[in-house]
Amino acid sequence: MDTLNNGFPKYDDPADILITRKHTDELLKQKGLRRVLTSVDLWGIGVGTVISGQYFGWNYGLSLAGPAGFLITVIIVTLAYILFIAIFSKLSIILPYAGGPYAYTRKGLGSLGGFIAGVSAVMEFLFAASAITLSIGSYLNFILPETPAALVATLSFIIFIVIDITGIKRSAIFQLTVTCLSLSGLVLFIMGGMGSVDISGPFLQPILPSGIKGVLAAVPFAIWFYICLEGLAMAAEETKNPSRNLPLGFLTSMVTLVIVSFSVLIIAVGTVQVNELNNIDYPLSYIIEKVQKGDNVLLIVFTTLTLFALFASLNGNINSYSRQTFALSRAGYFPMFLSKLLKRTKTPYLSIVLPGIAGVFFTFTLSIEFMVALSAFSGLVMYVFVTISYIKITNNENNTKKDRKFIKLAYAALGLAVLFLFTYAVADLKRIGIFTGIYIIIALYYYFIARKNIIDDAPEEIESKYDKLKEIIKD
Amino acid sequence: MNRFKVSLDNQLEKDKDELHKLGYIQELNRSIGVFSNFAISFSVISILSGLITLYGYGLYYSGLASFWSWLIVGPFQIILVIALAEIASKFPLAGGAYKWAAILGNDHIGWFCGWISIIGWLACTAGIVFGLADFLISFLGYDRENYKMLLTVLTLIVFIHAIINMFGIKRVTKFNNFSVVVHITGVILISILLMVFGRNNSIEYLFSPSAMRPGFLWGGLLSTFLMAAWTITGFDASANISEESLNPSKTVPYGMILSVVVSFAFGTLLLLSLGQAVPDVNEVLSSKMAAVPYIISKVLGPVVSKFVIVIVMIAMFAAGLAAQTLLVRVIFAFSRDNGLPFSNIWKYVSNRYGTPVYSIIVACAAVILLSVIAILLTRFSDLFMVPNIQTIKVLPVITSLSTLGVYLSHAITLATAIFNKKDIWKEKGSFRLGRFSLLLEIVAFLWACFIVVTVFVLNLQAGLIFSIILVLLIIVYLASIHGASRQKYKVLSVSELKRIEKMRNN
Numbered sequence: 019m020d021t022l023n024n025g026f027p028k029y030d031d032p033a034d035i036l037i038t039r040k041h042t043d044e045l046l047k048q049k050g051l052r053r054v055l056t057s058v059d060l061w062g063i064g065v066g067t068v069i070s071g072q073y074f075g076w077n078y079g080l081s082l083a084g085p086a087g088f089l090i091t092v093i094i095v096t097l098a099y100i101l102f103i104a105i106f107s108k109l110s111i112i113l114p115y116a117g118g119p120y121a122y123t124r125k126g127l128g129s130l131g132g133f134i135a136g137v138s139a140v141m142e143f144l145f146a147a148s149a150i151t152l153s154i155g156s157y158l159n160f161i162l163p164e165t166p167a168a169l170v171a172t173l174s175f176i177i178f179i180v181i182d183i184t185g186i187k188r189s190a191i192f193q194l195t196v197t198c199l200s201l202s203g204l205v206l207f208i209m210g211g212m213g214s215v216d217i218s219g220p221f222l223q224p225i226l227p228s229g230i231k232g233v234l235a236a237v238p239f240a241i242w243f244y245i246c247l248e249g250l251a252m253a254a255e256e257t258k259n260p261s262r263n264l265p266l267g268f269l270t271s272m273v274t275l276v277i278v279s280f281s282v283l284i285i286a287v288g289t290v291q292v293n294e295l296n297n298i299d300y301p302l303s304y305i306i307e308k309v310q311k312g313d314n315v316l317l318i319v320f321t322t323l324t325l326f327a328l329f330a331s332l333n334g335n336i337n338s339y340s341r342q343t344f345a346l347s348r349a350g351y352f353p354m355f356l357s358k359l360l361k362r363t364k365t366p367y368l369s370i371v372l373p374g375i376a377g378v379f380f381t382f383t384l385s386i387e388f389m390v391a392l393s394a395f396s397g398l399v400m401y402v403f404v405t406i407s408y409i410k411i412t413n414n415e416n417n418t419k420k421d422r423k424f425i426k427l428a429y430a431a432l433g434l435a436v437l438f439l440f441t442y443a444v445a446d447l448k449r450i451g452i453f454t455g456i457y458i459i460i461a462l463y464y465y466f467i468a469r470k471n472i473i474d475d476a477p478e479e480i481e482s483k484y485d486k487l488k489e490i491i492k493d
Numbered sequence: 494m495n496r497f498k499v500s501l502d503n504q505l506e507k508d509k510d511e512l513h514k515l516g517y518i519q520e521l522n523r524s525i526g527v528f529s530n531f532a533i534s535f536s537v538i539s540i541l542s543g544l545i546t547l548y549g550y551g552l553y554y555s556g557l558a559s560f561w562s563w564l565i566v567g568p569f570q571i572i573l574v575i576a577l578a579e580i581a582s583k584f585p586l587a588g589g590a591y592k593w594a595a596i597l598g599n600d601h602i603g604w605f606c607g608w609i610s611i612i613g614w615l616a617c618t619a620g621i622v623f624g625l626a627d628f629l630i631s632f633l634g635y636d637r638e639n640y641k642m643l644l645t646v647l648t649l650i651v652f653i654h655a656i657i658n659m660f661g662i663k664r665v666t667k668f669n670n671f672s673v674v675v676h677i678t679g680v681i682l683i684s685i686l687l688m689v690f691g692r693n694n695s696i697e698y699l700f701s702p703s704a705m706r707p708g709f710l711w712g713g714l715l716s717t718f719l720m721a722a723w724t725i726t727g728f729d730a731s732a733n734i735s736e737e738s739l740n741p742s743k744t745v746p747y748g749m750i751l752s753v754v755v756s757f758a759f760g761t762l763l764l765l766s767l768g769q770a771v772p773d774v775n776e777v778l779s780s781k782m783a784a785v786p787y788i789i790s791k792v793l794g795p796v797v798s799k800f801v802i803v804i805v806m807i808a809m810f811a812a813g814l815a816a817q818t819l820l821v822r823v824i825f826a827f828s829r830d831n832g833l834p835f836s837n838i839w840k841y842v843s844n845r846y847g848t849p850v851y852s853i854i855v856a857c858a859a860v861i862l863l864s865v866i867a868i869l870l871t872r873f874s875d876l877f878m879v880p881n882i883q884t885i886k887v888l889p890v891i892t893s894l895s896t897l898g899v900y901l902s903h904a905i906t907l908a909t910a911i912f913n914k915k916d917i918w919k920e921k922g923s924f925r926l927g928r929f930s931l932l933l934e935i936v937a938f939l940w941a942c943f944i945v946v947t948v949f950v951l952n953l954q955a956g957l958i959f960s961i962i963l964v965l966l967i968i969v970y971l972a973s974i975h976g977a978s979r980q981k982y983k984v985l986s987v988s989e990l991k992r993i994e995k996m997r998n999n
Contacts (some may be wrong), residue, residue: 202800210796315690315794 051116051341054187055257060267062194064250065274067334068328069200070150071242072275072282075390077241077301083232085287088240091233092283095240096276098438101431102401103247103272104424105408107265109254110251112411113481115347118251119400121478126407129472132482133464134457135407136346138400139248141456144373146246148380150332151175152389155381157328160300161321172378178333179374182340185363186256189337194458196330201278203323207302208281210316214309215288237441238394243279245397246331247271249338252345300324336370343369349476351468354399386448391442395453398439405432458460504739511585512736525666525738530748531755532669534731537819538752539621539812540760541679541805543724543892546624548767549777549784550889551720554713556706556774557699562714566721569940573903574728574753575926576937578746580910583925585741588826589732590902595830598909601970606905607827608966612728612959613898614823617726618816618856619863620891622650625809627888631782631801640868647864650810651857656815658853660846665818672811679804680759681827683789684766686801691770691792699768699781716951722944723855723892724760726899730815733822735829746924820856826957867891870954877922893955896948904941907934 042270055063080088109122117124117132119139124132155171181188250267254260257267286301289309295301303321310316344366347356360367412421434465443450473479505652505758525533544563551559563877579588591610595603626647635642658665706713731748735741738748767785771777771794780787785805790798825842827833841852867890871947926933 206796206800209799310796313794313796314795315686315792318690319686319797 035373043360049319050193050364051259051344051359051366052186052253053255053256055190055263057263057266057270059187059194060188060250060253060257060263061270061274061332062190062197063253063337064247064267064271066193066197066330067202067249067338068244068271068275069197069204069406069435070153070209070329070331071245072204072278073200073324073327074153075242076239076283076302077286077295077298079236080287080292081296082239084234085292086472087229087233088236089283089287091236091240092243092279094233094434095237095244095438096279098431098434099244099247100272100276101270101427101434102405105405105428105431106248106251107268107405108424109408109411110254110264110268113260113478114254114264115345115478115481116255116341117349117478118254118342119248119404120342120345120349121481122411123403123407124331124478125482126410127403128482129469130461130464131403131407132478133346133468134460135403136342136351137460138396138403139342140339140346140373141396142393142400143246143249143335143342144377145389145396147175147332147335147339147374148377148384149386149389149393150328150335151377151381152386154325154328156299156386157325161325168382172381174329175332175336175374175378175381178329178336179370180443181333182336182370183360183363183365183367185365186253186337189333193235193333193337195329196326196333199323200327200330203320203327204278204282206320206323207306208285209446210306210310210313210320211285211289216283217288234437234441235413235445237438238391238445241438242396244272244275245394246335246338246399247275248400252341269309336374340366340370343373345476345478348473350471350473350480351464354471391446391449392453392456395439395442395450398435398442399457401435402432402439405435422456422461495722508738508740511742514808515861523743525734527744527748528743529666529670530734530840531751532673533666533734533815533818534728534748534752535676535756536669536672536812536815536968537617537727537730538725538756539676539727539808539815540724540756540763541676542621542624542812543909544720544760544763545588545785545805546620546627546783546809546888547652547720547723547892550782551717552706552771552774553778554706554716556713557694557768557771558705558714558846559717559720560699560768562717563760563764566718566725567760569936570722570725570763572933573748573937574749574934576907576910577728578749578908578924579926579930581735581749582742582746585732585735585738585745586826587733587736587822588829589729589735589823590906591823592826593877594902594906594909597602597906597913602905602909603830605966605968606902607823607830607832607903608962609898610902611820611823611827611898612962613726613895613900613902614729614816614820615856615859616721616891616898617865618813618820619860619867620723620888620895621809621816622647622654622813623731623864623867623888623891625650625806625813628786628802628806628809631786632799632806637781637783644861644864644868647775648861650813651817651860654814655853655857657814658818659843659848659850665814668811669815672808672815675804675808676813677759679801680763680810682804683801684762686793686797687766687770687789691766692786693772693792696769699765712951715947718944719889719893719896719948719952722900722948723896724898725753725756727816727819730819733826743924760791769966799827813847814885817853817856817860820860821849821852824852824856828852840876854967866958867894870958889952890954890958893948893952894958897945897955900941900944900948904938904945907938907941907983910934911938 027168035137079091082088083091106118110118113121115121119138120132120136127135151171151174154174155167158167158170159167178189181192247268250271252263253267254264257263282302286295286305289305295304298304303317303324306317306320343352344357346352347354347369351466356369356372357366359365405428409425409432412425412428476481516907548559551562555562580593580597581589584593584596589610591603591607594606623643626643629646629650630639630642631637637643647771657668693969728749731738731745731752735745738744767788770788772791777784777787782790786798789801792798793801824833841849841851864887867887870890871886911931949959
């Protein structure tokens, strides 16, 4: 193991692979990211990445499904996400790498699958980041019309990129702060709206105006409550003691999000008529204004905190896409220069900046509906791939009864993910055509370019071959 | 990772040796660093606790000019802490002030100092928790004079603190680190909110003579010193966890000084923003609510003010926990030297958790008892010429008692340092003051005496309790001086200590 090959040791003897995990740890220590995050930081990143989804985006589903219908939708989506996140949790213990979805799918479904899952993840977070930047711009325009909104939004994107480059711990502390501020905003909303909730409200309106179809049609909006939480998996190589802290981070984030989502939903449904929220971009502000008339302090404070929620989500998404890009580049699928680390801070600066530039470009050229749809669509594709991989990876003779029970749930999760994909397809067929086109391009890229440059010594690649090699060695 | 562990073990060995030289076995768990050291002191000082609960008191006696008392007391406290830090650096032992008095003076002085400091910390803990209970029942809608409810809540809080304390210093440390974040963000949050939404008075007004209330000079000003003086007590906490700190000779002095300086800075910010948000002093004083919650709810509207007050209460809870930790350590240290009756019980350290469990229980009981006594005493307010305003009935009694105890113990310690001829004091610890040592000690000593006298004279209820306790102490002392019941402070040799330790560990 003396000769160095792109910085990775070369194997002459397959038996060397047996020291895999120790070897990959050594590798990560020398060439990898800095391990500094605690479970509290992870909670901040997880909740923060999602939190703007509690503030906006979900309300368009209310009129599609009716108040009770939307409640059902949210329950279905919540259950699905509990399963998705549980699967991610378990996979992150087995494969604690920055590649996240790419790593899991690489092991379960091979190179092509891994690549598609990885690129889906990058698209999910990158387009989410762009969509949020656009939202920051329009929100600023809404509350302070005189500000140069586009400039400020772009500036915030740039500032968060810079913060991330200066170090993951600094970024995590910043993230924790904005997440706490965002959560405070939601707590204020809950406190302010609590007293005015009228339980009978939802039942005075048409309950299920569109029946089952409405419930399903509202899925793309209910997803806002949880989407992008899986970005946490990308922090695996920067977390202390990942096999303990990552699942803990997922659990605490999920619990927080479920509590907050249902609280917000119940207050919204109990205080205003559903069709009032139909075309409003900022439902929570509208409700606060209606319910606590005259409490100017609350309104101003809440408005400010809404902005912080957007910041938190933007920052979280930047973190997620950058680490996924870094992992794909380190393994050769993307050009190698993207995985370069800044010596002092050990951050993958090019993976942060270059996709960021693309993100800003998208912000100014694409519509928010398109970006949101593409982001969610890629996310769901990724869930499908990861769920299938999970089933493949854990399906062997050593399983206990509990494992087998969970695999059944994994099948259920797979079914739900496919169902959700379907609801997107049905909503806008033309768009699905464009998305399919994008995926075809991705597959072509793989066949003609990525496949030739795969580096076998990247940790995710090594892990995926581990079992096969173990068998070879046995003989 | 291994390298860090090796140097950690080295440090632990070194610290253990230093402790042996001072005559004690390593019984408690040593794991605390500089920031955690600072954190526990900062938590006990708790500007959110002290300033906010006594703000109404300050308003009554001085009006908005109560701010000036803070600006006078603060710098003197910094001098006091610097003088004590030097002593702490040389003698990093649990028990803090009283141990230093015992070593630099003699056992008898140490014994008195120990009792006085225990009274001081007992009242300090009681004051913080009482203030929290007062706020909590008001927040929940009860009448603040509903003492039954208040005592129930107080008992509950003290009980929860005891449970946390019993489960080990590491959890307490984590809580204190969190408490620092809550305090700093709480103060910044309150200040920003008040300054943005509550511009009732300009900053210049706070410094003008019209900010004064009648009676300000000089009785009012002197009375208001209590507000600042009590708030900035608690830096002893650093010294008291010396035996649980890594490299205490260095970390403890810096923890102490830093906690006072940072508290002074943030306290100034808080007072400025409160001051400029006060609508009308008389209006504030005549409300049923405590001063600061009233101001906040007036300025910030119903929802946001509730949120802010909850954050303040969380900070106060953390402060109460830290104060109880401090109290327990002092009781532990004192009973280790057999200074208390039934010392054998109090000095027992549970093997499983590494904490002195019985000391914790007796500390709880004493806090509750003191609160009850203070409430009963205020029934006789007229006798003591205390004004009958809700805001300042019971709490000033407890906090005055605390101030008296703590500052007197500081004064005694400083006196022993000033008049010390022993060799042990010639060579200082990591933190030294060089030429200014004696000067700072004298100034600090005079300041401490000044506070003791002022608070005693202007808060006669507390003064009464304190005098009674002193008289009792003297009687007990004289009674046992000829008796064989009280063991003296014994210095065991280092080898003897190592032998006992080995026996314990097996």
